[in-house]
Amino acid sequence: MNTLDIYKNDSFILKDAFDQAVMNLHILKKQHGYKSFVICGCEAGDGNTTIAISLAAALADSGWKTVLIDGDMRKKNDYKRLNENAKEGLSDYLMGRSALGSVIYDTTTENLSYIPCGELIDNPVRFLCSAKMDEARDELAKSFDFIIYDMPAINAALDAKVIAVNVDATILVSSIGKTTKKGLIEAANTLTEVNANLIGTIINKTDMDQYVACHEDYDYFQNERYAKKIKKSKKAKRK
Template identity: 80%
Template sequence: MGKLEIYKNDSFVLNDAFDQAVMNLHILKKQNGYKSFVICGCETGDGTTTVAINLAAALAGSGWNTVLIDGDMRKKNDYKRLNENASQGLSDYLMDRLLFEEIIYDTTTENLSYIPCGELIDNPVRLLCSGKMNKIREDLAKKFDFIIFDMPAINAAMDAKVMATDADATILVSSIGHTYKKSLLDAANTLKEVNANLIGTIINKTDMEQYVASHEEYDYFQNERYINKLTKKKRAKRK
């Protein structure tokens, strides 16, 4: 199999945001041994896949052997940019059509592997609850440092709820101007009902003004703002 192309994000602001996420996951791994994470939206359209891809790429960029798994077996591959050249994947393994090694794709990002969703399944919950799913979790844990599951929105299907019960932690994705407060609370409560380890929310689609307002010093070193502060101090001493 050829390598799948993973687009590179050149935005300093986005990279800064994902660096913070990587730091938090690194701490969780060091303190608690966490390595498997379910990423799911509160509602459809929250941008979960974009977040999962960037998070997995950022972890791989830190030198961790990482695998990104497309766990959405309900959505057609035509709507998934990474699956254009990867029609076989997780569902094919779970239905005993392919071996574990045959569904793992190399990518153009160093340290990052990818497992597509595979054949479209109308109701994949039974597959996600199967012994084969437990087996692949064990095999992934032996092979990778970080395992990122990109799952359908929690309020749209049961899939993420099922996966969250066995993952080390779950992260909800919400988006500015799209996710209602009620949807966020409903999603959190749904995960709480099954004792899933919800560790936080990533807020997607934040505009520049909102990001700067909450991270005033995000470009402190990039724009060498410390030089201006040092100059002001020197001037003050001269006076």
């Protein structure tokens, strides 16, 4: 079976942001035993796939055995760079064409496995509600510390809603300058109406000024500002 290449972002700022997300999921795992999470956009184009990949890779880098599942079976493999070398995936398993083990791929990131979406399915909802999906969920829970589902936007399809009620928690992804307030509210209401455990929102596509405004000390150690503060303090004492 092919080893799939998982792309990583080397930006210190993005690593800092995902470190915070990893910390929060680690706390939820310790306090409540959470291990399975749906990542879905409010509206199409919010960038939830990039968030799901980066979050799964960050969890794997922390030493947790993690599997990332591409649950968007409404798009062909050709449209997804990660799936270019994948011959079979989730849809093939759900339709009984492949065993679960044969659709779990190793990746270039240690501790991270990946399940591609497989070939397009006209109506994936009925398969996501199937007994085979329940079986896959149970088997994956035995083998992995974290299970990350990358699902279509909640306001675009029912798919995320189906999985959200069967996982430990759901995280919405909203996009600065794109996600509308109405879209965010509708997405949150859709999940809470079915008692899905919505634990928060990741805000995507923020610019540097917006990030600094929320996390002004993000580079405190990177730029050794603590050392500058100590030097200033010593000078003040000499005077």
